[in-house]
Amino acid sequence: MNPGDALTTKRMRAAGAVAALVLSASGANAQAKGDREFGRYLSSSCVTCHQLSGRYDGIPPIIGWPDESFVAIMNEYRSKARPNPVMQTIAGKLSDEEVAALAAYFGSIKP
């Protein structure tokens, strides 16, 4: 291997490390923070029942929560740890990304 090759190898390793870093950073971000605009779009199927005003009318309000709480509860419906069949069905159709997006959107709405 001549010195030029060694340098190329080093550069490639450095580029690989940067790419890995960017990938892991964006992956972590996608989990921690959903896409609020996507959540707004998805929320149309929720606000037929859940009041955006935060008013309780027999159906609990779901706005202004920390993302983690919202995601945790949705996961309880998905895993059927929470018994409500309506919400089990609704939550069961959502992907992790969609739940995170809904969490970001509803969490951003203040009562």
Ligand code: HEC
């Ligand atoms: C058909 C009416 C209906 C629709 C549509 C609906 N929900 Fe619900 N949701 C309910 C009811 C009823 C409850 C209370 C269930 C229970 O007692 O566990 C509930 C509970 C919840 C809770 C837990 C509230 C709490 O205080 O524990 C969350 C979070 C939630 N829904 C999110 C959503 C999201 C997100 C959507 C849209 C993807 C949605 N719901 C669509 C009726 C609905």
